[in-house]
Amino acid sequence: MKYLDEFSDPVLAKRLFDDIRAVTTRPWSLMEVCGGQTHSIIRHGIDQLLPEEIQLIHGPGCPVCVTPLEIIDKALEIASRPDVIFCSFGDMLRVPGSGRDLFKVKSEGADVRVVYSPLDALKVAQENPDRQVVFFGIGFETTAPPNAMTVYQAKKLGIPNFSLLVSHVRVPPAIDAIMNSPDCRVQAFLAAGHVCTVMGTSEYPGLAERHRVPIIVTGFEPLDILEGIRRAVIQLEAGQHTVENAYPRAVQPEGSPAARAMLSDVFEVTDRAWRGIGTIPLSGWRLSPKYREFDAEHRFSVTGIETEESTVCRSGEVLQGLIKPHECAAFGKECTPRNPLGATMVSSEGACAAYYLYRRLETPDKEASSVG
Amino acid sequence: MADSAYAPVDFSSWTCPAPLRDHDRVVMGHGGGGTLSAELVEHLFAPAFGSDVLAELGDSARLLMGGARLAFSTDSFVVRPLFFPGGSIGDLAVNGTVNDLAMAGAVPAYLSCGFILEEGVELSVVGRVAEAMGEAARTAGVVVATGDTKVVDAGHGDGVFINTAGIGLIPDGVDIRPQRAAPGDVVLVSGPIGVHGVAIMSVREGLEFGVEVQSDTASLASLVADMLAVCPDLHVLRDPTRGGLATSLNEIAAAARVGITLNERSLPVPETVANACAFLGLDPLYVANEGKLVAFVAAEHADAVLEAMRAHPLGKESVAIGTCVPDHPGMVVAATGLGGTRVVDMPLGEQLPRIC
Numbered sequence: 001m002k003y004l005d006e007f008s009d010p011v012l013a014k015r016l017f018d019d020i021r022a023v024t025t026r027p028w029s030l031m032e033v034c035g036g037q038t039h040s041i042i043r044h045g046i047d048q049l050l051p052e053e054i055q056l057i058h059g060p061g062c063p064v065c066v067t068p069l070e071i072i073d074k075a076l077e078i079a080s081r082p083d084v085i086f087c088s089f090g091d092m093l094r095v096p097g098s099g100r101d102l103f104k105v106k107s108e109g110a111d112v113r114v115v116y117s118p119l120d121a122l123k124v125a126q127e128n129p130d131r132q133v134v135f136f137g138i139g140f141e142t143t144a145p146p147n148a149m150t151v152y153q154a155k156k157l158g159i160p161n162f163s164l165l166v167s168h169v170r171v172p173p174a175i176d177a178i179m180n181s182p183d184c185r186v187q188a189f190l191a192a193g194h195v196c197t198v199m200g201t202s203e204y205p206g207l208a209e210r211h212r213v214p215i216i217v218t219g220f221e222p223l224d225i226l227e228g229i230r231r232a233v234i235q236l237e238a239g240q241h242t243v244e245n246a247y248p249r250a251v252q253p254e255g256s257p258a259a260r261a262m263l264s265d266v267f268e269v270t271d272r273a274w275r276g277i278g279t280i281p282l283s284g285w286r287l288s289p290k291y292r293e294f295d296a297e298h299r300f301s302v303t304g305i306e307t308e309e310s311t312v313c314r315s316g317e318v319l320q321g322l323i324k325p326h327e328c329a330a331f332g333k334e335c336t337p338r339n340p341l342g343a344t345m346v347s348s349e350g351a352c353a354a355y356y357l358y359r360r361l362e363t364p365d366k367e368a369s370s371v372g
Numbered sequence: 373m374a375d376s377a378y379a380p381v382d383f384s385s386w387t388c389p390a391p392l393r394d395h396d397r398v399v400m401g402h403g404g405g406g407t408l409s410a411e412l413v414e415h416l417f418a419p420a421f422g423s424d425v426l427a428e429l430g431d432s433a434r435l436l437m438g439g440a441r442l443a444f445s446t447d448s449f450v451v452r453p454l455f456f457p458g459g460s461i462g463d464l465a466v467n468g469t470v471n472d473l474a475m476a477g478a479v480p481a482y483l484s485c486g487f488i489l490e491e492g493v494e495l496s497v498v499g500r501v502a503e504a505m506g507e508a509a510r511t512a513g514v515v516v517a518t519g520d521t522k523v524v525d526a527g528h529g530d531g532v533f534i535n536t537a538g539i540g541l542i543p544d545g546v547d548i549r550p551q552r553a554a555p556g557d558v559v560l561v562s563g564p565i566g567v568h569g570v571a572i573m574s575v576r577e578g579l580e581f582g583v584e585v586q587s588d589t590a591s592l593a594s595l596v597a598d599m600l601a602v603c604p605d606l607h608v609l610r611d612p613t614r615g616g617l618a619t620s621l622n623e624i625a626a627a628a629r630v631g632i633t634l635n636e637r638s639l640p641v642p643e644t645v646a647n648a649c650a651f652l653g654l655d656p657l658y659v660a661n662e663g664k665l666v667a668f669v670a671a672e673h674a675d676a677v678l679e680a681m682r683a684h685p686l687g688k689e690s691v692a693i694g695t696c697v698p699d700h701p702g703m704v705v706a707a708t709g710l711g712g713t714r715v716v717d718m719p720l721g722e723q724l725p726r727i728c
Binding site: 008010011014042044045046047048049070103104106107108116222359 | 396398399400401652708709710711712713714717
């Protein structure tokens with residue numbers, strides 16, 4: 001874990017800031033794809049220290065934020081059943097569905113448990129053979145392999161009372177969708193390093209070529225992010241658009257063959273709705289026919305869900321990089337981390353929550369109305 | 373407010389723009405020590421009790437009785453598991469209340485102790501908890517003077533719940549309370565942060581971090597006494613338990629209407645805590661401590677107080693972490709290692725581990 005300190009070294013960081021300043025001659029808009037990168041940028045104040053010309057647009061890479069409302073409503077419905085133990089990662093509990101969240105159904109008596117790994121949920125299923133145990137399997141290519149492994153194990157060990165409520169999403173189709181949007185302002189991408197650790201880099205050259213956009217595979221510590229930005233700006237200034245790996249200590253071109261094999265066994269690619277963005281073709285995974293019996297949607301056949309999204313929340317535009325969080329009229333007023341209208345305000349990786357937490361200093365007019 | 377004690381709560385009179393009405397039931401966050409907890413006290417309990425003393429909202433109430441100045445405090449303990457590396461619920465039940473008294477500058481004297489036991493819990497477990505309490509009380513120099521025991525049906529408790537209350541005498545000339553934080557004050561912390569929270573998490577969820585982390589639970593009364601000996605005019609003391617250092621600093625900033633700036637690189641975060649937090653997506657500033665204090669001291673006394681803290685076994689690793697400023701009143705701002713800034717906000721409820 002030593003790298004945590006080494007990759008936030010202030011002397012080396014200053015050198016990278018100077019390098020970026022030296023190569024920048026014009027305004028550029030870069031999108032960091034992953035919510036973990038957004039968190040790190042705001043957490044360390046990186047965006048305040050970049051040259052004015054460099055604008056960072058926070059991408060749709062927060063798994064909590066993009067999980068569709070309908071799936072969350074299904075989760076609430078399933079979790080409310082008395083025979084169910086519903087297991088989830090912690091930060092999904094506060095994500096609003098249509099008018100309520102998992103914390104609320106928990107307070108009404110639902111058995112909702114926070115786990116740190118899907119394999120923990122499988123253990124819960126083994127320990128409670130007379131209950132149905134459901135794990136909320138959301139996230140990108142990073143969280144998909146352990147979820148795939150868990151379903152694989154459930155089948156292998158014959159644990160019939162376990163199922164996965166799955167809403168996995170894939171990064172490359174989202175990049176494609178963003179670039180196809182007529183309002184797109186993104187000129188370069190910092191691709192999500194750990195997604196590439198799993199999947200490799202082969203999906204990106206076609207995107208870079210088709211949209212004439214540099215794609216830099218970037219890590220998560222401050223120096224990683226600065227190096228990603230530096231390389232993106234160099235390409236932009238030179239009119240280039242290639243894929244570069246600025247995170248070689250964690251990313252091999254072929255990714256992780258074992259994880260990819262597990263993914264293609266357990267999941268199959270499907271169209272997926274992204275909260276605030278809409279349906280993106282082939283942008284998600286669902287369980288393959290071989291494992292359909294472990295699909296919670298299939299098992300519980302939840303129907304009649306009528307979703308209701310807040311009308312003032314503009315999280316969709318935030319997720320697409322069309323507006324900054326504070327440009328939404330509800331930001332810091334009706335919408336705060338305590339009372340989130342949109343998912344971007346919930347997770348600390350969400351662009352709105354990140355702005356609310358770390359940038360209030362710069363928007364004191366918003367602060368007055370949000371102090372409890 | 374006292375007149376309306378039996379009237380329904382009037383939502384329209386609430387001051388907070390996004391208040392409790394969002395929850396018509398108690399959610400776990402109401403016990404997390406963050407904004408939801410504060411709102412519960414401020415909007416539901418305080419108006420119902422109509423007490424001026426309670427309105428001060430310190431860790432201890434400060435009372436005048438028969439010419440003596442008393443600190444009076446209570447705390448309930450519902451920790452799971454009951455025994456963890458470095459301590460047990462018994463240690464916490466004594467040290468937690470003793471420390472609340474010490475944070476008012478009081479010399480802790482007497483404790484009460486209420487047990488709520490679950491039917492079926494082994495008596496040997498209760499015995500071990502009681503032994504730990506006795507030992508902790510002797511170490512802290514307090515007397516457990518009264519107590520009570522109730523038993524609830526199996527399934528209606530979590531083994532052992534404990535409530536303790538305590539009283540202590542506040543020495544003449546000592547006036548320690550959050551409202552006294554003033555621009556120019558130096559902020560001192562008595563050692564590594566986040567240790568207790570990580571110790572609990574490591575056993576509660578079966579998470580292992582390679583190195584066993586021991587809870588820092590301890591009575592801080594003698595450390596406070598040593599600090600008062602060199603500087604009776606300490607402005608603020610707080611033990612940053614649930615909600616961590618960030619919550620305590622936000623409460624102080626709000627109470628005194630001052631700003632607090634932290635130097636992030638000077639924060640004493642042990643490597644094991646930093647690693648565990650990195651794994652779980654938590655911020656060490658929000659992780660619980662049970663044997664640390666944060667002190668606000670006028671600049672001219674800061675060196676002497678720091679020296680006294682470092683001379684005490686529980687304060688050997690004390691450091692200055694920031695200052696109190698007139699800017700951004702009510703807010704805590706950290707200078708990041710890279711030279712940027714970030715707002716260290718009051719948490720909402722408990723911290724939730726991030727997905728990735």
